[in-house]
Amino acid sequence: MFEVTADPKSFKRVLVTDCGSTTTKALLFECDAAGRWFTLARGEAPTTVEAPIADVTVGAINAFTEIEEISGIKLLDRSSKSGPFLSRNGNDGNDGIDLYLSTSSAGGGLQMLVAGVASQYSASSAARAALGAGAIVMDTIAAEDKRTSLEWIDRLRHLKPDIVLMAGGTDGGAAEYPIAVAEMLLQARPRPRFGATIKVPVIFAGNAAVAHEITELLRPIADVSVVPNVRAELDEERIGPARDAVHELFLSHVMSHAPGYGKLLTWSPFPIMPTPAAAGDMVQRYATAKSISVLCADIGGATTDVFSVFPDDE
Numbered sequence: 001m002f003e004v005t006a007d008p009k010s011f012k013r014v015l016v017t018d019c020g021s022t023t024t025k026a027l028l029f030e031c032d033a034a035g036r037w038f039t040l041a042r043g044e045a046p047t048t049v050e051a052p053i054a055d056v057t058v059g060a061i062n063a064f065t066e067i068e069e070i071s072g073i074k075l076l077d078r079s080s081k082s083g084p085f086l087s088r089n090g091n092d093g094n095d096g097i098d099l100y101l102s103t104s105s106a107g108g109g110l111q112m113l114v115a116g117v118a119s120q121y122s123a124s125s126a127a128r129a130a131l132g133a134g135a136i137v138m139d140t141i142a143a144e145d146k147r148t149s150l151e152w153i154d155r156l157r158h159l160k161p162d163i164v165l166m167a168g169g170t171d172g173g174a175a176e177y178p179i180a181v182a183e184m185l186l187q188a189r190p191r192p193r194f195g196a197t198i199k200v201p202v203i204f205a206g207n208a209a210v211a212h213e214i215t216e217l218l219r220p221i222a223d224v225s226v227v228p229n230v231r232a233e234l235d236e237e238r239i240g241p242a243r244d245a246v247h248e249l250f251l252s253h254v255m256s257h258a259p260g261y262g263k264l265l266t267w268s269p270f271p272i273m274p275t276p277a278a279a280g281d282m283v284q285r286y287a288t289a290k291s292i293s294v295l296c297a298d299i300g301g302a303t304t305d306v307f308s309v310f311p312d313d314e
Helices: 056-071 122-132 149-158 176-188 208-218 240-255 261-265 275-290
Strands: 013-019 023-031 037-046 099-104 110-116 135-142 163-166 200-204 222-226 294-299 304-309
Touching (some): 099 261, 110 122, 135 149, 149 176, 163 176, 176 208, 200 208, 200 240
Parallel strands (some): 110 163, 163 200
Antiparallel strands (some): 013 023
């Protein structure tokens, strides 16, 4: 792993990549004597998460190599077995970096299935949690949906979600509806997109009274994580814990099984974020710092993401 061993205030050079669905972009940032950061060089290469290469780090190395050629700065230590980068460690040498960071939407980004009881309440809250975590919502199951169980089961068997986020029922409320949704998942036995031998990760953010029953029901086909209810009360939404659980599973289940990402994860001391989640975080930080409303569109190779931040009093 590329370790941060110096005071972050002494950093002068940071390398960042975004491993996109079609292109891996790399940016080299440098800090001048006045403490102002600027873009020193930019490189890009085709993303290599798909066959025949199926190793996202190959495209990243190609992008780094382009930056080396443009900037004249040596970034890579090809003789090292612990990581690919030359480390500056706060010194004044011309080569190396102080920190490496990355985001990713390669392979179509984080793809999720959302399930709930009522489309206007638990299902919509679960969808907002997934979207807030930077996911693409492939489909939404609601107990009130007009599709039959057989239609849903057929649909679920063709989907390959990275994560399933399941909500439904207020705490202490009726149990039969969230259990019915869980039974539908059990019959469909959805498989994850990466890792043919692993179970699909399921986050349950519904009625706490049935969390244990649903965990046991889905145990044969899923690894279930339980988080606080997104709708513990009908008129109160709490999506933060579910969103955080999605981020955690994105790293531990999705990224670790995606082609080459296990290696990429060791290159940075910080987690790799889904690109939409990182973009949304930047938009929110900027809006908060400037006390303004912001509408932002990120037009990517496979998807277009729209972010909005408005002050609480609007």
